[in-house]
Amino acid sequence: MNKILIIAENTFKEAIRDKILLSIAIIGFLLLASSRIFIPISIGQASKIIKDFGISLVEIFGVLIVIFVGSRIFHQEIERKTIFSIMSKPVSSLEFVTGKFLGLYYLIVVVQFLLFAIFFLFSKLYLRTIDIYLLNVLYFFLFEFLLLDALVIFLSCFMSPLTSGIVSLLLFFIAHLTFYLRTLTQILKVPVLAVMLNFLYYVLPNFSVFNIKATVVYHLPITINSYLLAFSYSILYSLILIIFSSFLYSRKEFV
Amino acid sequence: MKRLLLVLVLIVLLALTEKKGLKWIPKQEREELLYFPSNEFVKGTTGGFDLILADFMWIETGSYFGKHHRSDKSYPYLYHMFDIITDLDPKFIPVYTLGTIMIATDARESDLALKLLDKGMRDNPDLWQIPFTKGFIYYVHNRQPLKASKWFLLASYKKNAPERVGKFATWTLYKSKGVEVTLLLYLRLYEISSSEIFREKAIKGIAKVLLDQSKQFHEDKGYKVKSLFELYKAGYLPFIPEIPGGSFRLENEKVIFQQFQ
Amino acid sequence: MKILDIKSLVRIYRSPFLMKKSVGLDGLDMEIEKGEIYGLLGPNGAGKTTALKIITGLIRPTSGEINIFGQSDPLRARDRIGFLPENPSFYPHLTGGELLRFYAGLYSKNLSTDEINEKLVMVGLDKDINKRIGGYSKGMMQRIGVVQSIIGDPDFVILDEPLSGLDPLGRREIKDLIVELNKKGKTVLFSSHILSDVEAICSRVGIIINGKMKQVGTVRDIMKGDVRYVEIEFEGVKNLKSFGKYGDIKIKNGVNYLRVDDEKNKDKIINEIIKNKGKLLSVVPVKNTLEEHFVRVINE
Numbered sequence: 001m002n003k004i005l006i007i008a009e010n011t012f013k014e015a016i017r018d019k020i021l022l023s024i025a026i027i028g029f030l031l032l033a034s035s036r037i038f039i040p041i042s043i044g045q046a047s048k049i050i051k052d053f054g055i056s057l058v059e060i061f062g063v064l065i066v067i068f069v070g071s072r073i074f075h076q077e078i079e080r081k082t083i084f085s086i087m088s089k090p091v092s093s094l095e096f097v098t099g100k101f102l103g104l105y106y107l108i109v110v111v112q113f114l115l116f117a118i119f120f121l122f123s124k125l126y127l128r129t130i131d132i133y134l135l136n137v138l139y140f141f142l143f144e145f146l147l148l149d150a151l152v153i154f155l156s157c158f159m160s161p162l163t164s165g166i167v168s169l170l171l172f173f174i175a176h177l178t179f180y181l182r183t184l185t186q187i188l189k190v191p192v193l194a195v196m197l198n199f200l201y202y203v204l205p206n207f208s209v210f211n212i213k214a215t216v217v218y219h220l221p222i223t224i225n226s227y228l229l230a231f232s233y234s235i236l237y238s239l240i241l242i243i244f245s246s247f248l249y250s251r252k253e254f255v
Numbered sequence: 256m257k258r259l260l261l262v263l264v265l266i267v268l269l270a271l272t273e274k275k276g277l278k279w280i281p282k283q284e285r286e287e288l289l290y291f292p293s294n295e296f297v298k299g300t301t302g303g304f305d306l307i308l309a310d311f312m313w314i315e316t317g318s319y320f321g322k323h324h325r326s327d328k329s330y331p332y333l334y335h336m337f338d339i340i341t342d343l344d345p346k347f348i349p350v351y352t353l354g355t356i357m358i359a360t361d362a363r364e365s366d367l368a369l370k371l372l373d374k375g376m377r378d379n380p381d382l383w384q385i386p387f388t389k390g391f392i393y394y395v396h397n398r399q400p401l402k403a404s405k406w407f408l409l410a411s412y413k414k415n416a417p418e419r420v421g422k423f424a425t426w427t428l429y430k431s432k433g434v435e436v437t438l439l440l441y442l443r444l445y446e447i448s449s450s451e452i453f454r455e456k457a458i459k460g461i462a463k464v465l466l467d468q469s470k471q472f473h474e475d476k477g478y479k480v481k482s483l484f485e486l487y488k489a490g491y492l493p494f495i496p497e498i499p500g501g502s503f504r505l506e507n508e509k510v511i512f513q514q515f516q
Numbered sequence: 517m518k519i520l521d522i523k524s525l526v527r528i529y530r531s532p533f534l535m536k537k538s539v540g541l542d543g544l545d546m547e548i549e550k551g552e553i554y555g556l557l558g559p560n561g562a563g564k565t566t567a568l569k570i571i572t573g574l575i576r577p578t579s580g581e582i583n584i585f586g587q588s589d590p591l592r593a594r595d596r597i598g599f600l601p602e603n604p605s606f607y608p609h610l611t612g613g614e615l616l617r618f619y620a621g622l623y624s625k626n627l628s629t630d631e632i633n634e635k636l637v638m639v640g641l642d643k644d645i646n647k648r649i650g651g652y653s654k655g656m657m658q659r660i661g662v663v664q665s666i667i668g669d670p671d672f673v674i675l676d677e678p679l680s681g682l683d684p685l686g687r688r689e690i691k692d693l694i695v696e697l698n699k700k701g702k703t704v705l706f707s708s709h710i711l712s713d714v715e716a717i718c719s720r721v722g723i724i725i726n727g728k729m730k731q732v733g734t735v736r737d738i739m740k741g742d743v744r745y746v747e748i749e750f751e752g753v754k755n756l757k758s759f760g761k762y763g764d765i766k767i768k769n770g771v772n773y774l775r776v777d778d779e780k781n782k783d784k785i786i787n788e789i790i791k792n793k794g795k796l797l798s799v800v801p802v803k804n805t806l807e808e809h810f811v812r813v814i815n816e
Binding site for chain 1: 300301302303304305306307309310313314317318344346349353
């Protein structure tokens with residue numbers, strides 16, 4: 001476990017010292033500050049729109065960081081040739097992959113909290129109020145990004161950075177629509193297709209379990225089941241992906 | 256230097272294209288290009304960002320409305336845009352309360368407005384605002400007070416419905432000459448009112464109905480009715496209204512409400 | 517005791533799209549005894565780096581046997597191995613101290629600041645402990661690379677071109693370090709192009725060409741047949757005419773220096789000197805340098 005944490009810490013440090021965090025904070029700050037423009041054009045819906053914009057922006061940044069940093073996470077080691085010094089040490093592929101996964105996750109958690117703090121700052125400034133109930137969405141975001149992190153790590157084990165980035169982004173969007181697959185299986189009369197779609201429904205990650213933005217914006221109650229589902233689905237799916245990733249990584253050679 | 260010049264030329268060309276090029280496309284076609292996305296397409300491509308997209312569409316719809324309001328006063332895509340917004344964000348209430356009125360009033364498509372409100376009620380069954388708006392459209396645009404009153408009545412039963420909603424119901428119902436429902440509405444108004452003013456209004460409303468019916472009886476039969484019971488037996492009242500804490504009686508075509516001590 | 521035993525190791529590289537294959541190793545045999553400093557020589561593309569990467573588990577052989585510390589799977593022996601890759605590269609965002617602490621952690625070792633400093637002093641990087649690796653010169657990178665290879669106190673240190681990019685002082689320091697490590701009981705395997713350095717410190721040398729081991733042995737054994745000429749010093753012989761047929765003679769301060777190209781004539785000449793009542797002062801065989809020998813082996 002210690003080796004995993006050491007690798008995770010190094011991955012996190014690398015991203016932080018890369019000034020990526022500073023760039024994101026600045027861009028996030030500017031974009032959240034710009035939400036002021038919605039006030040005169042919102043036709044009475046300024047509060048709702050600023051909240052929607054704020055939490056959507058926090059989520060979008062999380063998605064972009066995971067995909068952008070995660071898709072290059074292994075390739076960078078190979079490109080820079082730092083991989084030789086690591087993989088010749090007594091580090092298993094599981095430890096290496098898990099360390100990278102956790103390091104990227106630390107980064108996302110920090111960015112999410114930072115952006116949320118900036119969002120609350122502007123919420124106070126523009127709306128004169130902070131809606132604490134919105135913090136619930138952060139919990140779900142953190143589990144969403146855990147899964148997305150594992151997904152990107154898995155894809156980057158066997159795809160180039162560009163391909164894994166594009167595929168991750170596509171899967172993120174598709175994964176919000178898995179319920180359509182279910183509907184399609186009921187509509188389609190072709191059994192083979194229905195079986196395939198059913199299979200895809202279960203295999204593809206279902207990101208809609210983390211989507212409670214409407215619930216928090218409208219102050220609807222969030223059931224304990226929703227919390228538990230987000231937690232357990234994310235953890236289990238991520239574990240499976242990391243195990244697969246470590247298996248794939250163990251088959252790699254570093255020529 | 257040559258590359259810099261080339262870039263500058265390209266920028267100028269781009270600016271000209273943007274300024275002039277769009278004018279080559281007919282106005283209506285331009286708008287059609289903008290508003291072609293189907294609901295399914297939009298819903299399927301949001302990646303979970305439905306709410307913010309609904310918000311942007313709301314702003315865009317406001318802009319669309321304003322532009323046409325200042326020009327041709329024609330809003331062919333208004334319903335479609337509100338429909339997409341509510342697909343993305345079913346709890347976006349202003350679409351139902353403000354948007355449908357715009358569809359009925361400005362776009363003159365009250366059927367579509369009512370259709371959107373039905374959708375809103377499916378997704379927000381507990382809100383009083385949506386059936387109330389439906390009642391409003393029936394009354395103001397469709398001139399169907401009976402139908403309006405039904406929706407106002409439904410709205411009045413919803414949680415947190417203000418007292419005036421019930422009043423709307425009774426008033427429109429009365430306008431449609433629906434005696435039974437009018438009485439029921441006033442009784443309901445009395446029941447749910449906490450303020451004396453509204454209770455008094457309810458009593459006066461019931462009294463007016465009873466008076467009107469007694470006058471009608473006189474007109475029809477040629478003689479004055481002696482009691483509420485006679486009015487009821489003659490079919491001019493569906494029932495004799497009773498209020499806890501008092502009772503109505505008829506004397507010489509005057510309705511008297513006696514409060515119990 | 518052998519710590520590394522390689523038999524008939526083959527490694528074929530296949531290009532996935534072009535279906536071309538190239539042979540990295542073509543039946544390599546190699547043994548390294550405990551406590552040796554083993555120098556691996558070979559021209560570019562001979563298979564040195566391929567061999568080292570297989571030993572460290574970075575790549576897998578196509579066929580053949582490898583046994584390291586009694587393990588047939590190199591991955592299991594990694595905790596006893598330290599490796600410096602060729603043209604090493606390390607995380608630019610870390611300082612020298614952080615890098616060593618990081619690698620030490622991968623060996624499950626927790627080093628104190630003093631211990632880190634001590635390691636950096638060994639290669640003259642103690643003043644740059646807080647400098648980021650991204651600002652290191654090639655020489656500094658090489659030095660920190662050598663240090664990271666021994667940070668886990670491994671029994672077997674494998675260095676791929678450790679002297680590359682270093683100035684003469686740096687090379688001297690690293691060579692001394694290698695010798696020092698060896699004195700502490702560590703076995704060292706290193707590849708190099710700088711043959712004079714290999715000559716100076718290796719107990720044994722292996723010459724690998726086209727993926728096969730061509731020659732193995734101590735430098736002396738390898739160079740045994742490599743006498744360029746023999747120089748015989750003698751004096752007291754009046755008539756030098758009979759010696760002219762063996763080679764060139766130079767006379768200096770009454771001493772005769774005969775350069776004999778064919779070593780086989782050595783004994784005849786000695787007898788001749790004795791017969792002419794001369795005094796034999798010395799017989800010195802002058803050999804090829806390892807470099808000249810190496811070039812000769814490659815061209816064979």
